[in-house]
Amino acid sequence: MTWKQNGIRHDTKNNRVRLSKGANHKEHPRAWEYILVEYETRPGVEVENLQQVRAVYDQAKERWELHLVCKDEIETPDAPGNETAGIDLGISNFAAVAYSTEDADLYPGNRLKQDGYYFPKEIAKCDDSGGDRATRLHHKWSERRTHFFHSLAKHIVERCVEKGVGRINVGDLAGVRENENGESKNWGKHGNLDLHGWAFDGFTSILEYKAKVAGIEVVEVSERDTSKTCCVCGKEDDSQRVERGLYVCEECDAAFNADVNGAENIRLDINDESNSESAPSLGGDRSTGWLAQPGVYLHDLSRGFQPRTEVVDCKP
Ligand SMILES: [Zn+2]
Incomplete structure (x- = not known):
């Protein structure tokens, strides 16, 4: 009411x-x-x-x-800078972010995945008489997801402010929901993660709001071909291989993180013809190491997003 x-x-x-x-x-x-x-x-x-x-x-x-x-009217501050960042939302990594400073962040969404396994299992255990418990579990699951989205959006916006970003390109959601033939992507294998289109919608609107408060504009750009085009040389080929999260370009003779490659293509907005200046060109002399080694952030309930550090075993 x-x-x-x-x-x-x-x-x-x-x-x-x-x-x-x-x-x-x-x-x-x-x-x-x-x-x-x-x-x-x-x-x-x-x-x-x-x-x-x-x-x-x-x-x-x-x-x-x-x-x-x-209604709370806030004054939008000036943009932190003129740089553009690109975000690719997906299943295996919830978000990959590419920055013009030639580095990239990866958010595997570890907590979303853990919850995606835990909650359906617990809910399935509830019998009919335990309907209340099932309702409470659904409620808790969705609260945890919302909390994750808020902290993720906050973390990305903070990184963008540090890097002088004034504009964030996000792949349009049609690309997330459908493949190139307009069919919905096969969620079957990951369906239990419950990461359907609406989850991305929910995240994008939280991001939009938090970015706006920081003076950053969020723009939806076409995601077409962003996963099968090499962001360094621009070679677009169905035969380019994506294996175990790696994008392999034969032209460049290099392998990048597939989601970072997508995020970089979104950052460059390769489908915007007016924007040939930033489009990848053959034989570019950009460094590519960062495309293979993004910073990885895992979410921890008490500390928020923390960079994953290599555990070095130093036995004497
Ligand atoms: Zn290439």
Whole structure:
């Protein structure tokens, strides 16, 4: 149930909201009947520009909650710089990010995957009489996913600010959901990860918001051929091999991380014809080592994203 502005009286001095009852809930349709709500906020938090009030039932906590929706206008800061970053979203790595500074970050999405195995198994164990438990598990799973998306978006935006990025290119979601023939990608093998199109949609809108607050624009660009084109020489070939996460280019005689290759192509926006300057050209003299060795970030519940460090066994 949602109250719009004309059903809400907000008393900001006394921290009260008066909600009018719908005509069908009143003795007489024109009677003055209200629900009076008093709220408390954390110190330093003020409720203003109230737009909507929503009554939401929290299954896990078994109680009704009122959500106050406020409009908060923020001033968008200047962009941290003029560089462009590219993000490739996918299954084996949730996100790969390529920067113009010739380095790349990889987010395998370890926690999403662990949850993707754990929760369905636990939910399957619930019998019919345990329906509540199944509901709670679904709820917890989705909360954890949302939390992951928020921390991932935050981490990527922080990296972009460090690197003077003013624009983030993200592969358009049609490419994530469908292959070149317009068929949906085969989710069968990874279906239990529950990483369908809506998960990418959800992540992209969180990223857009967090980037905007930092003055960075997020642009969806075409993902067509970004996984089968070599980002160094521009060779596009169906026979280019992608094996165990490696993109192998015969022209360059090199192997790159396949998702970083995709992210770099998205960064360069290879499908934008007007943008020939940045398109990869044959015989480029760019260094390629970074394409094979991205920084890998794993998510840890207490510490957030941490670079994966090689464990060196130093026995005497
Ligand atoms: Zn190549």
